[in-house]
Amino acid sequence: MTATRVVALVCCLASIYFLAVLVPEVGASAAAMGTGDFYSVGPTALPNFAGVMTLLLGLGVFVTSGPVAADGGGSPFTRGLVPGVIFTAMLVVYAVAMLSIGFLAASVLFLAVVFIVYRAASWPIALVLTIVVPVLVDQVLRKLFLIPLPSGIWF
Amino acid sequence: MDPLLQAFWGLMEPVTLLTLFISVAVGLVIGAIPGLSVNIAVALAVPLTIFMPTDQALVTLIGLYGAGIFGGSISAILLNAPGTPASAATIFDGYPMAQQGLATKALRISLIASAFGAIFSIILLVLLAPQLANFALRFGPVEIASLLFFTFLIIGILSGTSLMKGLLSGAIGMLLATVGTDPMLGTPRFTFGSTALMDGLTYVPLLVGLFAVAEILEEATRRFSQSDRKFDLGDENAAANRLSWTEFKGMLVPMTRASAIGSAIGIMPGIGATIASFMSYADAKRSFNKHDTFGKGDPRGVAVSESANNAVVGATFIPTLALGVPGDAVTAILLGALVLQGVTPGPLIFITSPDIVYTIYFALLFATLLMVGIGYFAVRPLAMTLRIPKIYLMPCVALVCVAGSYVTRNNVMDIYVMLGAGILGFVFNRTAIPVAPLLITFIITPPFEQALRQALTRSQGSFEPFLTNPVSLTLGAAAIGLFVLAAYRSRRQARAQPVERTQNP
Numbered sequence: 001m002t003a004t005r006v007v008a009l010v011c012c013l014a015s016i017y018f019l020a021v022l023v024p025e026v027g028a029s030a031a032a033m034g035t036g037d038f039y040s041v042g043p044t045a046l047p048n049f050a051g052v053m054t055l056l057l058g059l060g061v062f063v064t065s066g067p068v069a070a071d072g073g074g075s076p077f078t079r080g081l082v083p084g085v086i087f088t089a090m091l092v093v094y095a096v097a098m099l100s101i102g103f104l105a106a107s108v109l110f111l112a113v114v115f116i117v118y119r120a121a122s123w124p125i126a127l128v129l130t131i132v133v134p135v136l137v138d139q140v141l142r143k144l145f146l147i148p149l150p151s152g153i154w155f
Numbered sequence: 156m157d158p159l160l161q162a163f164w165g166l167m168e169p170v171t172l173l174t175l176f177i178s179v180a181v182g183l184v185i186g187a188i189p190g191l192s193v194n195i196a197v198a199l200a201v202p203l204t205i206f207m208p209t210d211q212a213l214v215t216l217i218g219l220y221g222a223g224i225f226g227g228s229i230s231a232i233l234l235n236a237p238g239t240p241a242s243a244a245t246i247f248d249g250y251p252m253a254q255q256g257l258a259t260k261a262l263r264i265s266l267i268a269s270a271f272g273a274i275f276s277i278i279l280l281v282l283l284a285p286q287l288a289n290f291a292l293r294f295g296p297v298e299i300a301s302l303l304f305f306t307f308l309i310i311g312i313l314s315g316t317s318l319m320k321g322l323l324s325g326a327i328g329m330l331l332a333t334v335g336t337d338p339m340l341g342t343p344r345f346t347f348g349s350t351a352l353m354d355g356l357t358y359v360p361l362l363v364g365l366f367a368v369a370e371i372l373e374e375a376t377r378r379f380s381q382s383d384r385k386f387d388l389g390d391e392n393a394a395a396n397r398l399s400w401t402e403f404k405g406m407l408v409p410m411t412r413a414s415a416i417g418s419a420i421g422i423m424p425g426i427g428a429t430i431a432s433f434m435s436y437a438d439a440k441r442s443f444n445k446h447d448t449f450g451k452g453d454p455r456g457v458a459v460s461e462s463a464n465n466a467v468v469g470a471t472f473i474p475t476l477a478l479g480v481p482g483d484a485v486t487a488i489l490l491g492a493l494v495l496q497g498v499t500p501g502p503l504i505f506i507t508s509p510d511i512v513y514t515i516y517f518a519l520l521f522a523t524l525l526m527v528g529i530g531y532f533a534v535r536p537l538a539m540t541l542r543i544p545k546i547y548l549m550p551c552v553a554l555v556c557v558a559g560s561y562v563t564r565n566n567v568m569d570i571y572v573m574l575g576a577g578i579l580g581f582v583f584n585r586t587a588i589p590v591a592p593l594l595i596t597f598i599i600t601p602p603f604e605q606a607l608r609q610a611l612t613r614s615q616g617s618f619e620p621f622l623t624n625p626v627s628l629t630l631g632a633a634a635i636g637l638f639v640l641a642a643y644r645s646r647r648q649a650r651a652q653p654v655e656r657t658q659n660p
Contacts, residue, residue, distance in 0.1 A: 004320075004586040011323065018330070026344050041608040041616070043337035043344055046600070050333060053326040060319040061588075077585045080376030087375035088578065091368075095557060095570045107554050114550040118379055125547060133551045137558055145206045147562045 003077035004065040011058035019051040083118070090114060102152020107134035162513030165210045166521065174211050175518070178218030179525045183533070184540050185219070186226020191552065192239040193223035194366040197485050199552070201492050202359050202559035209496045210514045216489050217518040221468050222526045224428060225269040228461055229537050232261045241428035241464040244436040248449065248456025255452050259396040259534065264454050265461045266530045267403070268410055272462035273523040275414035276421060276469030280476075281516055283422075284505075287477035291502035296610035297620045301627035303603035306424045306480045307596050308634045312641045313423070313430075314589040324588050328596030331356055338605055351568035358491045360560035360569040361597065364576025365590050366484075367556050371549050372581040379546040402454060409439045409455045410462040417463035421470025427483040427591065428464040435463035469519055475500055476512060480599065484591035487598050 027044040090113060098106040108130055115126040141147045156164075165171065178200070185196040196219045204212035227239030232249035245265065252261040294302070307329065311322035334345045335355025346352040413435035420431040439459040440449045449456050471482025479501035481487035490500050498504065498511050505512055530537070560573040583590050614620050621627045 003582075004588075007582060007586050007588065008323070011327065015330075022345055026342070029342060041339075041611045043340055043342055045608065045611075046604045047330070047333045047344065050326060050329040050600075054323065054330055057319055057323040057326050061317070061323050064317070064319050080378070083378050084372050084376035084581070088372060088574075091553060091557070091574060091577075095567070095574065098557065098561070098570075099567055103558065110554065111550055115546070118375075118546055118550075120546050121544065129547055129551060133554060137555060141558065141562060145203060145562075147206065148565075149558060149561065 002065060005062050008058045008062035008065065012055055012062065015051045015055040015058060019048065019055070023047045023051060086117065087114070090117075099150055100152075103149035104134050104138055105152045107137070158509035159513050161510045162210070162517055165510070165514060166214065166517050168210075171211050171214055174207075175214040175218050175521060176525060176529075178215045179222040179522055180529055180533075182219040182222030183226040183229075183526065183530060183537055186223035186242075187229040187238045187537055187540050188543065188548065189230050189234065189236045189238050189541075191548070192366070192370065193220060193227070193241070194484055194488070195370060195552070196223050197488050198359075198362045198366045199555055199559055201362065201488060201495075202562050204492055205359075205495050205563065209498060209511060210518075212492060212496055213511070213514055214518045214522070216492055217515065218522045218525070220485050220489070221273060221465070221519065221522040222529075224464050224468060225266065225461065225526055225530060226537070227464075228265040228269070228457070229262065229534075230541055232258055232265065232457070233538055234541060241432055241467070242460070243429060244432040244460040244464075245457055247436065247460075248451070248453050249460075251450070251452035252454070252457065256391050257396055257452065258538075259391050260398060260454070261457050262534050262538075263396075263398055263531070264406070264457045266527060266534075267398075268406070268413075268458040268461040269465040270523050270527045271410050272414040272417055272464070272466035273468055273519070273526075275411070275462075276418045276466040277516065277519050277523070278469075279418050280469045280472050280519070284473045284477045284512075287473060288502040288505045291478050294502070294626070296606040296613070297624045298626040299606035300603060300610050301621060301624065301630050302478060302480065303599045303606065305630040305634050306599055307592075307603070309637060310424050310592045310595050312634075312637050314427075314592050316587065316645075318638070318641045318645055320586075320588040321592050324583065324590065325592035325596040328593035329600045331361075331593075332597045332600035333604075338601060339608055349568070351566050356572055356597075357563055357566075357569050358495070358598070359563045360573035361576045362488055362491070362594055363556050363560050364573040364578075365580040365594060367552065368573060368577025369580025369584055369590070371553050371556070372577060373584060374545055374549050379544070379549050381544050381546075398454075406455050406458045409443055409459045412438060412442070413459035413462040414466040417466030418470040420463075421467035421482050422473050424474055424480050424482055424595065428467040431467045432460040432464040435459045465523075472515060472519070476504060476515065477502060479602065481595050484594055487591070487595045491598055 023044050026047065027042065090110060094106055094110040097109065100106075111126075111130040111133065115130065120126040138149055141149060166175075182193070182196055185191045186193055197216055200215055200219055204215055207215065223239060224241050227237050227242030228245045228249065230236055230238040231242040231245040232253050235246055235250040237243045237246060249261045249265065252258065307325050308322070311325040312318055314321040314324070332355070334352060336342065336346075336353055337344050343353060416435045416438060417428070417431040420427075420434065436456060436459055439455060443449075443455060444453075467483065471486040474480045474482050475486045475490055479490070479499065481490045493500055493511075498508055556573065557570060560569045561567070563569055580590050582588075583593075610620060611617075
């Protein structure tokens, strides 16, 4: 099973759930409100259309993409996936930490961990960037655009 | 005050001029760096433009867009890797020129051709957009719904290599756009009880995720590794790198043809600068390759690719301004940014906000002129930006993505939307599902739904108005024609691949 087929299958299953569960819930709450004698197109019209299109096109992609990867060899989808997943996990942790310990602290920690894990060649440059970039972004947004970012306990 | 003068003097404000200068310079740098495309630059700038006055926001985004397209040619010529996908065709002759010690000449030709193509399309924009808008003023809900549905079909059909994948991406965009509040009844839809989703999925984190984060994740899979190939422009022969008047005259006709092709493609929604540059290159190779010099360092090869991709820039504004339909992913981003500024592109913009229209015209023109000025003198410093290691650059860009997504509404939900969109964009890129249809459909779905429901409410649920309206029928016929053509080409390509495999074991 190729990655394209997996994506197509996921789209089909998600659209079936969408059409079978989520859209009727919207329809039920809209029906409870009622529209009186006035004819109107309900809030489920476009979701139904979009859901059906996604289901049909997902099936179409599944059928037309073929069972074997086009290059015939190792799957290109999984190439370098582990470092990519690790970086994604770091981003998630960074986003959560930003709200707890503040933008500056979380950003410094994020950059430090990335430079360590992905082995930045020059430690002085990595160290400078780890401190300077978060401060620069914070100051530009805070002082120039007057946009506050989350603050931590200390800064 | 006359709107033309108002726009001109607004642009002459020192702050606005400085913003334009900075955005052109940043666009050149970001466009030059492989892995950072024009889309990423514009996507990251959108959160900042929310807090700017409208004219300043427009010059920021337009400056980045125009300069970034040219900037992509720098790494295409010097590294054999385009800085932005639109410059992919520039590699064919640009890199061979660099190998022959003519990198500076190639960069200068690229600059001149980019300016030529951009000015060509700006003239077309000024002439055509008001006429198209005038025609579109007569559109009612039936015509608007038909036009937007036609856009959904055409961007799905013409984006990427697979018809089904393009349409699937568009369908998913439409589905995501239904999250939020029903536009006519005000009832919540698919919000799962969250007040953060009552306004729907926010546009800025979605686009930052789809374009910037997806690309950063791709670079992370390569452990942020760097290409080693470099050319030192200081070692080149200055005399050999001068562009003669004869050579320039020889490029005029190819550049004009390429600009016309690029403009025509720019007007059609969903196709974009990449296909424009490839089509122009193929056309020039068919028409001007008598001595078989294309692909071996022919300056005309660089000129046609760059003229075409920059010609798309102005032309994409024609449907965007006149119809409210984005011509490509970047104008989709610009359209969203305009909406955030409280300006709704469409035929009425020429009546309600003509100063905005003139600001866009002037911004495009001044950005092009600045691009020539900065680009001509800054070729060597720009070439040095290619040496910035991705291991330092990409994590910093990721940090800016997170900050930029958060500042839109100071809501953590936006960061999760950005991350989800980033993963989705990464998966799409790996499975050759185009991302642009998703974003463009996401933007056009709310006006499409509104127009469709108005039309159906008027007709008491009957689709008869769509089957009898001349605009609707014309667009329907055009969509069917394009669908058949795309399906035929897909089948031809699929049949050709097994033959190639048996011939090349």
